[in-house]
Amino acid sequence: MHANVGNSSHIPRNDTYSLALGSESTIMLQWLLVLALQCGFTCTSHQSLLQKRQCVFQVSHKNIRRYTAAGNVSGSVQVCENSTCCLGIFRNITGELKVETLACNVVEKSCPDPTCKKLRNFITCVCNSDLCNGNITLTPKSEDPPHTISYSAGVTAVMVVAVILPVAGFALTAIKWRSIRKEKKGDLQSSFHDDPLQPLSSREAKTENYITDIEIQQVVGEGHFATVFQGKYQDSKVAVKVYPAGWKQKFTTEKEVYELPLMRHGGIIHFLGTGWKSDDGSWFIVLRYAEYGSLHSFLHKHTTSWIQTLKLCQSLSQGLSYLHSDLHSHDVHKPPVAHRDLSSSNVLIKADGTCALCDFGCSTILRSCSDGDFWQHHIQNMKDHAQFGTLNYMSPEILEGSVNLRSHLFLMQGDIYSLSLVLWEIWMRCSDLFEGAIVPQHLLPYELELDANATRERLILYVSKMDKRPSIPEHWDRLPQGPVLKELLTDCWDLDMDARLTAPCVVDRLMSLKSSYFP
Numbered sequence: 001m002h003a004n005v006g007n008s009s010h011i012p013r014n015d016t017y018s019l020a021l022g023s024e025s026t027i028m029l030q031w032l033l034v035l036a037l038q039c040g041f042t043c044t045s046h047q048s049l050l051q052k053r054q055c056v057f058q059v060s061h062k063n064i065r066r067y068t069a070a071g072n073v074s075g076s077v078q079v080c081e082n083s084t085c086c087l088g089i090f091r092n093i094t095g096e097l098k099v100e101t102l103a104c105n106v107v108e109k110s111c112p113d114p115t116c117k118k119l120r121n122f123i124t125c126v127c128n129s130d131l132c133n134g135n136i137t138l139t140p141k142s143e144d145p146p147h148t149i150s151y152s153a154g155v156t157a158v159m160v161v162a163v164i165l166p167v168a169g170f171a172l173t174a175i176k177w178r179s180i181r182k183e184k185k186g187d188l189q190s191s192f193h194d195d196p197l198q199p200l201s202s203r204e205a206k207t208e209n210y211i212t213d214i215e216i217q218q219v220v221g222e223g224h225f226a227t228v229f230q231g232k233y234q235d236s237k238v239a240v241k242v243y244p245a246g247w248k249q250k251f252t253t254e255k256e257v258y259e260l261p262l263m264r265h266g267g268i269i270h271f272l273g274t275g276w277k278s279d280d281g282s283w284f285i286v287l288r289y290a291e292y293g294s295l296h297s298f299l300h301k302h303t304t305s306w307i308q309t310l311k312l313c314q315s316l317s318q319g320l321s322y323l324h325s326d327l328h329s330h331d332v333h334k335p336p337v338a339h340r341d342l343s344s345s346n347v348l349i350k351a352d353g354t355c356a357l358c359d360f361g362c363s364t365i366l367r368s369c370s371d372g373d374f375w376q377h378h379i380q381n382m383k384d385h386a387q388f389g390t391l392n393y394m395s396p397e398i399l400e401g402s403v404n405l406r407s408h409l410f411l412m413q414g415d416i417y418s419l420s421l422v423l424w425e426i427w428m429r430c431s432d433l434f435e436g437a438i439v440p441q442h443l444l445p446y447e448l449e450l451d452a453n454a455t456r457e458r459l460i461l462y463v464s465k466m467d468k469r470p471s472i473p474e475h476w477d478r479l480p481q482g483p484v485l486k487e488l489l490t491d492c493w494d495l496d497m498d499a500r501l502t503a504p505c506v507v508d509r510l511m512s513l514k515s516s517y518f519p
């Protein structure tokens, strides 16, 4: 057995799992916990929090007395009275590890060596840094690779349900936008674990020969700036997005977003590397191939069931929520990123039927929030961009250029407006939402009312001055989930950008929708 925690390691006998803290899969949890600590506790308790060990608290009802005695509990965090040691107990249920208990250790006062021990169906881990028990990834030892994914992902999934969910609700209260509701939450954080492709090394990606390592096949997409090819790399399908030499700035913007720390998430297309071709000076980005192509082309060809619809919407909103998130883990920081060009053409559908965001060529990494000139510059860029992208998804305030330059929130609020239009587009192709009637053909937002390529002036008049939106079928009022869908759209495409939901709130609302509305 191998166990290591942070930089220290310890190799006890008789155990069969490795334990690692600080993996990408648990970073969301850390972020939420930090937010919870910063925003949820009162100032008076802050001093004592700094001095005493804090552990993640998640205990079943039958054990509650035993563990609450070990220290005060606030939300999902326990402040240990007599121990510096955190405890995590996991139960193996038919190959999947479920969280049994997370709390302060009631038996040992200290545990200088973080370890995991297995006893029958239980694995008990102890560790000695704040909240460390909420950041445990268990994998069987390396000789047993086939189980690695399932255990790691299993624990992560349980963490998401058992730990992130309550803490997420707690943390969200700190976010300033209106209409925040506490509901159930999910995440795609673990879904990249099963990707067999290794990132390209910088050496591979930088040499001109590298492109010969990828077998370039047919064109799968042609955007305004780049051409996307299907390719083969390490026996897997990849997409190679090639920017002509003249679009280096676009390439650099997109590359910088993909290369941010902690950018790997199931809701964001998996980035593999970049390169340059000396023969024509073009730049390229290599991505995991999305089997079903863009959401736009998918919806054009297919209608979907309610279950498929839910999967698309939830994964899409989770991807955006992750993109918008501000994550800190140890010395690593992922700043929030505004997509700024969200449309059904810039959402891909993977083989498992979930969405992943792509095309960050217009995105902004939100490193500064107070510099008016900085945002003025971005607004100008945005206007420049408008002549290329479809304007139909652009929020009224961005179309008009009437935004508050003192805050970066408007860019994320603009993404939420675009998200609502993409959600509308998806729902309008859901056969279960048109039971007994013909499902409308795929239409872009405002295509019916204006045109697929409406001009900025017409959009400003219709969307901003007249405050009109794509029409919502009246019969949705009679469907079990119809009112929720309607409310979600109106809360996301509100003319008042401050009234729009945040991406985590959209996730919350979508996660509360049941898959069982239709048999």
Ligand SMILES: Nc1ncnc2c1ncn2[C@@H]1O[C@H](COP(=O)(O)OP(=O)(O)OP(=O)(O)O)[C@@H](O)[C@H]1O
Pocket (backbone or CB within 6 Å): 220, 221, 222, 223, 224, 225, 226, 227, 228, 238, 239, 241, 269, 287, 288, 289, 290, 291, 293, 294, 297, 345, 346, 348, 358, 359, 361, 389
């Ligand atoms: N990873 C991928 N897997 C499969 N298809 C992809 C992938 N990446 C891109 N595509 C296809 O290529 C199209 C164009 O990609 P992308 O939006 O990144 O290019 P672009 O030149 O930036 O386009 P835009 O005009 O939206 O700015 C997508 O709509 C999609 O159909």
